[in-house]
Structure formats: C-alpha cells, structure tokens
Amino acid sequence: MNMPLPQSPVRIGALLPLSRPGWVEAGHHLLAGLELAAADSSTPLELLVRDTAADPAKAAAAVDELANLGVAALVGEYHSVVARSIAARADALALPFLCSSAVLDTLTEQPTDWVARIAPAQSHSWQVYADFLLAAGHRRIAVAAQPTVYWSSGIRVLRDYLTPRGGTLIEVDIAEVCDALVDNEATVLLLLVGTPEPAVPIVKAVRADPRLTDILIGAPAGQPEFAEWAELLGSDGTAIPFLSYLPDQLTPLGTRVEAKLRERLGVTPSFVAFEGYDTIAVLAEALRSHGSGRKTIAEAWPHVSVEGTRGHIRFSREPGISVWQWTWPPVQVVDRDPADPSQLRVLYSASAASATSATSPTSPTPRS
Structure with missing residues (x-):
C-alpha cells in the first residue's frame, strides 16, 4: 500500500558518536550518509541529531528526549554497546529504531518487532x-x-x-x-x-x-x-x-551517492557513510508504503524492499538475532595499501x- 506523503517533515531521531571517546570520524561519515539521503528523499524528513559520545547512558537519555519530541523513528549509531542501549529503550517505548552500523547479534535481550538493522550481524x-x-x-x-x-x-x-x-x-x-x-x-x-x-x-x-x-x-x-x-x-x-561492508561493485545508486558523499566529506566515503544513506532510503520507503505512525513503521520492516547503494535490501529473521536483519549486506576484508x-x-x-x-x-x- 502507498500512503499519502505528509505535508510537514517527519521528525527522525539520529543518534551517533560525534565526540570522544566515540569513534568521531565514523560518526561524521554516518551523519553525512543520513543527511544526504534525507535531502534526496521524496518524503520530507527532519533529522534531530544527538551525540551519543559512545556512552550508553547518554544514548538512552537521548532516546527519551527524542521520543518526547515526537520523532516517528530512530536511526543511526556505530558502537554496538551503545546501540544495545538505544534498542532496549526504543523497544520499551514502542519506538521504531533502524540501526545503521552496529553489529552485535543481540541488540535486544528478547526478540522485538521494533528494531531492524542495516549492518550485518557480528x-x-x-x-x-x-x-x-x-x-x-x-x-x-x-x-x-x-x-x-x-x-x-x-x-x-x-x-x-x-x-x-x-x-x-x-x-x-x-x-x-x-x-x-x-x-x-x-x-x-x-x-x-x-x-x-x-x-x-x-x-x-x-x-x-x-x-x-x-x-x-x-x-x-x-x-x-x-x-x-x-x-x-x-x-x-x-x-x-x-x-x-561494501560490495565489489556499487549499485548505480551507490555510484551516484559516492560522488556526493566524497564532495560532502572531502575524502573517500567509508562503508559507514553508505550504511547511513541506506538507512534513510529504507526508512523513507517504510514511510511511503506504511505511513508515519510508529506502529506502522515497525510493521513495515518485513515488507520493505529497497534498492540501496550496496545491493537490494530486505529484512528477515535469522536464528540467534533478536531484530529484523538485512540478510546480508556485502562483506569484504580490506587493508591500507x-x-x-x-x-x-x-x-x-x-x-x-x-x-x-x-x-x-x-x-x-x-x-x-
């Protein structure tokens, strides 16, 4: 089903490490991908960005703040331990969370329908x-x-x-x-x-x-x-x-996005930037097909089918993984030359x- 596009921007909470002891460069790349995809989206989106600083307690407090501000969903995070804190709080508040870049298998202690993940499981x-x-x-x-x-x-x-x-x-x-x-x-x-x-x-x-x-x-x-x-x-x-988490060859969308990310970042974009873009691409499709209600966004996870920057994205349930999971993003082993x-x-x-x-x-x- 296709839902009518909202007239005013849909508020989305974006959580990521932008200060120490977090991996700040990862946070900046993730944010660049999120912001670029939001700008490209046909669904008007407003990102409310919060710095987690790799602190689970700070992240959980940010989830509460963003929930009170009326966000429709949460996206982001790089650090797995922090993502666990976000996922647990989001699950408790019945607030959808699309995790961009954290890989820990058990993002939540029990299976949940409120959380989905772009990154591969560890x-x-x-x-x-x-x-x-x-x-x-x-x-x-x-x-x-x-x-x-x-x-x-x-x-x-x-x-x-x-x-x-x-x-x-x-x-x-x-x-x-x-x-x-x-x-x-x-x-x-x-x-x-x-x-x-x-x-x-x-x-x-x-x-x-x-x-x-x-x-x-x-x-x-x-x-x-x-x-x-x-x-x-x-x-x-x-x-x-x-x-x-890049493929041997980006999709046509990925090739276009890479050029834009390179311009934004001033350096070659990391896989984390592409994870950010794919996160918003998925969420925008969930909003388009199921509407901006928190419950309907969570209900969209098993139905979303999106051509991302690194391949076709669908979510499924995998043994031992407590959230909806893209199975599977591309995986490479690389090094510096x-x-x-x-x-x-x-x-x-x-x-x-x-x-x-x-x-x-x-x-x-x-x-x-």
Whole structure:
C-alpha cells in the first residue's frame, strides 16, 4: 500500500558518536550518509541529531528526549554497546529504531518487532574474517582484547568458528603483547581494542619489535578504515586487514551517492557513510508504503524492499538475532595499501567465502 506523503517533515531521531571517546570520524561519515539521503528523499524528513559520545547512558537519555519530541523513528549509531542501549529503550517505548552500523547479534535481550538493522550481524561478518585468516594459512591467532560485551562476543564468534577448523585462538595481555606473541608462536595478532588508544600504541610496539617482522596484525572491527588511522600510524598502519561492508561493485545508486558523499566529506566515503544513506532510503520507503505512525513503521520492516547503494535490501529473521536483519549486506576484508596508505585494497569477499577467496590475499585489488 502507498500512503499519502505528509505535508510537514517527519521528525527522525539520529543518534551517533560525534565526540570522544566515540569513534568521531565514523560518526561524521554516518551523519553525512543520513543527511544526504534525507535531502534526496521524496518524503520530507527532519533529522534531530544527538551525540551519543559512545556512552550508553547518554544514548538512552537521548532516546527519551527524542521520543518526547515526537520523532516517528530512530536511526543511526556505530558502537554496538551503545546501540544495545538505544534498542532496549526504543523497544520499551514502542519506538521504531533502524540501526545503521552496529553489529552485535543481540541488540535486544528478547526478540522485538521494533528494531531492524542495516549492518550485518557480528556472527556473520566475523566468520568471513575468520575464513580469510584460514585461507591465508593462519592457525595460531592471538587476540588482544578489552573487556566489553562487544569484544567478548567477537572472541566467542572467532573461537567457535576457528577451533573446529584447526585454528587456535590465544588471548594475550594488552600490556605484554610482544612477548606473548613470541611465546605462543602466533602468526596473527587481532586488535579487539579501541582507537586511538590502545590500538595505536600496540601497533607501534609490534612494528618496532624485530622478533615480530612476520606477524600479521588484524583489526576486524574496522579501526583502520578512517583517515585518522593513517595520519597517526603512517606506514605502520598499512597491511592491517579489517572488515568493510561494501560490495565489489556499487549499485548505480551507490555510484551516484559516492560522488556526493566524497564532495560532502572531502575524502573517500567509508562503508559507514553508505550504511547511513541506506538507512534513510529504507526508512523513507517504510514511510511511503506504511505511513508515519510508529506502529506502522515497525510493521513495515518485513515488507520493505529497497534498492540501496550496496545491493537490494530486505529484512528477515535469522536464528540467534533478536531484530529484523538485512540478510546480508556485502562483506569484504580490506587493508591500507603499503604503497599508498590513503588507498584501500580488497583482500577477500564474502561472495566467494565458499571458495578459497574472492581475491587472493597475496594479490589484493585496489579500492578507490
């Protein structure tokens, strides 16, 4: 069904990290995508933007404020722990939330019809990363992790997937990373930590240790995606594979949007910017087809069918995932090119995860 377009703008609450300790650059890219899509939408939208600063309590308070201001739905957020707080509060208030970029499987403790997600679930994307490591011949994989729900969930996904396939996951102390890598004969160090602290000092220490010249450093959560990483680490920050949620080729819409995002941001847009655009594209379709009532927006999730910037978007229910989920966004493993740290190379794609790899880890292809 098609609903008449509202005469006045529909208010949408946008939550994202715009100050420390949040990943601020991710927040700016996400906001650029949200704002561009809102400007492109035939449904008039007004974004009420709130900074979560990677703080779950601050985010929950913002949800209450936005609900009182009469928003029809919530969008955004990059940090999984914060998105959990938003989702829980939105569910309690019967307020639709379309999560843009957080991947934790259990955004809510119980299944809910009020929350849907654009980003892939961690159990899906991190298994792709594990496939990449196995295809490259790595079996002894060390993890330096901070004690949060998100990092702990990542460790569990990796261990459950790697162990039956001959891999060994070794947790090491952040303060003693270099010695632990040598003692455990690890060939990979995965950084399950925040950035720039302590990720940047760990990378510098490993790169400076002559015992560890052959160690692969990995960052599945995407710390090297943003320009700040290259600015802080230079050549030390290259050849560190991370997850990116872009396809091998953007849709025609994605190609047009990329040019506009590049102009807005002044840099190559990250996958997070495309997640932001796709979020509003989906929400605008839900508003067009089901109207601007909170209940009708939530009812639209299983019926939405939208051509996004990175593929066709539909939502379904997946085992172990408590929200409506796009199954599945594209997943790549990429890194920064040692020859030019400003450029990214595609190392592996989920589309060929059943084969050895989509692109050989030793023969990466550039991604502009």
